[in-house]
Amino acid sequence: MPDPETRKMSRIQQRNRHRILDAALDVFSQHGYRGATLDQIAAASGMSKPNILYYFEGKEAIHVALLNALMTEWLAPLHAMDANGDPVTEILNYVTRKMEMSREFPRQSRLFANEIIQGAPRIKPHLESDLKPLFMQKCAVIQGWIDAGHLPVLDPEHLVMSIWAMTQHYADFEAQVHILASDDDASWERAKAHVTGMFRTLLTQPTP
Amino acid sequence: MPDPETRKMSRIQQRNRHRILDAALDVFSQHGYRGATLDQIAAASGMSKPNILYYFEGKEAIHVALLNALMTEWLAPLHAMDANGDPVTEILNYVTRKMEMSREFPRQSRLFANEIIQGAPRIKPHLESDLKPLFMQKCAVIQGWIDAGHLPVLDPEHLVMSIWAMTQHYADFEAQVHILASDDDASWERAKAHVTGMFRTLLTQPTP
DNA sequence: TCGTGTCTTTACCAAATGGTAAAAAACGTG
DNA sequence: CACGTTTTTTACCATTTGGTAAAGACACGA
Numbered sequence: 400m401p402d403p404e405t406r407k408m409s410r411i412q413q414r415n416r417h418r419i420l421d422a423a424l425d426v427f428s429q430h431g432y433r434g435a436t437l438d439q440i441a442a443a444s445g446m447s448k449p450n451i452l453y454y455f456e457g458k459e460a461i462h463v464a465l466l467n468a469l470m471t472e473w474l475a476p477l478h479a480m481d482a483n484g485d486p487v488t489e490i491l492n493y494v495t496r497k498m499e500m501s502r503e504f505p506r507q508s509r510l511f512a513n514e515i516i517q518g519a520p521r522i523k524p525h526l527e528s529d530l531k532p533l534f535m536q537k538c539a540v541i542q543g544w545i546d547a548g549h550l551p552v553l554d555p556e557h558l559v560m561s562i563w564a565m566t567q568h569y570a571d572f573e574a575q576v577h578i579l580a581s582d583d584d585a586s587w588e589r590a591k592a593h594v595t596g597m598f599r600t601l602l603t604q605p606t607p
Numbered sequence: 608m609p610d611p612e613t614r615k616m617s618r619i620q621q622r623n624r625h626r627i628l629d630a631a632l633d634v635f636s637q638h639g640y641r642g643a644t645l646d647q648i649a650a651a652s653g654m655s656k657p658n659i660l661y662y663f664e665g666k667e668a669i670h671v672a673l674l675n676a677l678m679t680e681w682l683a684p685l686h687a688m689d690a691n692g693d694p695v696t697e698i699l700n701y702v703t704r705k706m707e708m709s710r711e712f713p714r715q716s717r718l719f720a721n722e723i724i725q726g727a728p729r730i731k732p733h734l735e736s737d738l739k740p741l742f743m744q745k746c747a748v749i750q751g752w753i754d755a756g757h758l759p760v761l762d763p764e765h766l767v768m769s770i771w772a773m774t775q776h777y778a779d780f781e782a783q784v785h786i787l788a789s790d791d792d793a794s795w796e797r798a799k800a801h802v803t804g805m806f807r808t809l810l811t812q813p814t815p
Numbered sequence: 816t817c818g819t820g821t822c823t824t825t826a827c828c829a830a831a832t833g834g835t836a837a838a839a840a841a842c843g844t845g
Numbered sequence: 846c847a848c849g850t851t852t853t854t855t856a857c858c859a860t861t862t863g864g865t866a867a868a869g870a871c872a873c874g875a
Contacts, residue, residue, distance in 0.1 A: 411842090411852075429725055433642025437833060450853055453832065509724050515638055516724075518716050519782040523699050527785050532789050549764070556788050557801035564776035565769055571720070572772075574727040579742050580764050593765035600812050601805055619822075619872095645863060657865080666863065808844055 416454050418444045423461045423597075427510040432462055432516060459521070466514065466522050469507050476500070477559075480537055486544040488603045491564075494598050497566035500570055506571035508536050517559050534559065551604050559603075619747065626652045626663050628676075631669045636717040639725060640670055658805065667729070674722065674730050677715050678737055685767075688745055694752040695810045698770075702806050705774035706799050716778035759812050766809075773802050 422444030428436040437458055441448040455461045476496040479488050501508055514522050534556075541555035569576060569590055580586050630652035634643040645666055649656040663669045684704040688697050709716055722730050742764075749763035777784060777798055788794050 402778070415852090430641045431637045431639040431721070431725070434640065434725075436831080438831080446852065448833085449835080449855085450752050453852070458833065465725070479608060480727070498713070509737055513639070514781050515780050516641070516720055517642075519786075523786070526783060530783075531787060539734070540694075553804070554797055554801045557798055559806065560776065560784065561773055564772045564780075568768065568772035568776075572723050575723050576730070576768065578727075578731070579739060589762055590765055593762045593769070596761070597769065597809055600809055604812065623822090630845060644861080646861085656863085660864065661822070701833085 412454070415446070415450075419446065419454055419461065421449055424506050425463055427462060427465060427507040428513065430523070431513040433517075463521060465510060466525065469511055470522070470525050472504075472531065473500075473507070473511065474533055477533060480540065482540045482543070483520060485548045485598070486541075490541070490558075490602060491595055491599060494562055494566065494595055495591070497562060498569070498594055500519050501568075501570035502587060505570035505573055508567050509573075512567065512571040525554060550602060553601070562598070565597070566594055611711045620662070623654070623658075627654065627659055627662055627669065628673060630756070631716050632673055634717060635673060635755050636672060636714040636721065639721040640667075640729070641685060641688055641725075671729060673718060674733065677719055678733050679731070680712075681708075681719065682737060682741055685741060688748065690751065694749075694757045695807070698749075698766075698810060699807060700769055701709070701805055702774065702803055703799070706777070706802055709776075709778035710795060713778035713781055715783075720775065720779040747775050758810060770806070773805070 419440065423435070423440045425443050426439045429435075430439075435458075437448050437451060440461070441451055444451065451461075455464070476493055479496075480493050512521075514520075519526060524567075538555040538559060541550065541558065543554055544550045545555070576582070580590075627648065631643070631648045633651050634647045638641075638647075643666075645656050645659060649659055650671070652659065659669075663672070684701055686702050687704075719730075722728075727734060746763040746767060749758065749766065752758045753760055753763070781790075782789070787800075
């Protein structure tokens, strides 16, 4: 069993670990942790079950590896929000980036959604240690913008949650969206326009 | 095996079916369909597994029964949106009602979310036959309001989806919300104020 | 109290599931 | 090629899971 901590991973190890993780992302994002089986992952990756267990300690290790990779990728856009930039631009850029990620990586979004809906049993520590500090820091930045009069008075925490809710909705509830609207590029552009327009309106409303 | 179609159900039958459905709602909403087990439902309901299978055909029948009940309850508030009422009031009432339902029935919201995330395999027909017509009808109503100049120009379909995304987020992602904000009544009121305020701003923006 | 239909339990079962042992195959490198 | 190492396969195993058969407990009107 190769050690992923050690940086020494042969080409074939990297390729197979990647194949497994990609297949597992399919299966976990579609059925949740408990609903996913190693046989499904094996079938989806075109490898045998024991071979998968040669690369990962077990089912949970695969799930954890996916969640770890997810967290860093997922936090990056929020991290990029710059306190010294123009408030409206920074926030709308974040919204746009999140929308694009929902379009590009819907499986990751659903993997995360499954984990959270089911009570975040495996990712809770990460949320506390990684997400929460970043969230609070960025909320403070937004509050600073509000205090400086650059944004209308609103609740930073719930503003950020609104952005998450709206953007991830299009990935997580894709099945429903697909039934009610169409799924082509044109419809997607309308969705993006609606969401960004909505937040633009909210952020540029005349201060009462 | 008693027939739920027939209206003749003894007191004990009604009570036990209800107990099973309540327990199943716990389990399914937490683990999704595939991740839930009959043993968990049995344990949660305080009944034996064969006894549960005396009241329901099988695992899937329980899930379907829950989804059926869910659909009608869930659609009611949207149904109540009145084309002859004041547009802003009607829509904001709908938002408020949805927020309250997320607070009151988070398990139902998560049951639905699990089903949709996983591709809506069992509820898709219902979405087509029940949700879609109602959705399209109400979108037409909103479009009518817009055409009449009673609402700013926006996309009715995505407006409704925004409402769903924002309101259900607080139930579906409760675990995350609980980590980032607190979960007491005060925080809940702030959430409600934020969401309704957000849509009020959107709906009463000065027409450009 | 007896009998009949309703409800519940006990004792199972076949298939699926996460995981293991060990042999076999493939690989890399002197 | 030869030989140690890495990778893959075959053959299992214990537990869990959805579900069943049949016997027992219970309710309740005649």
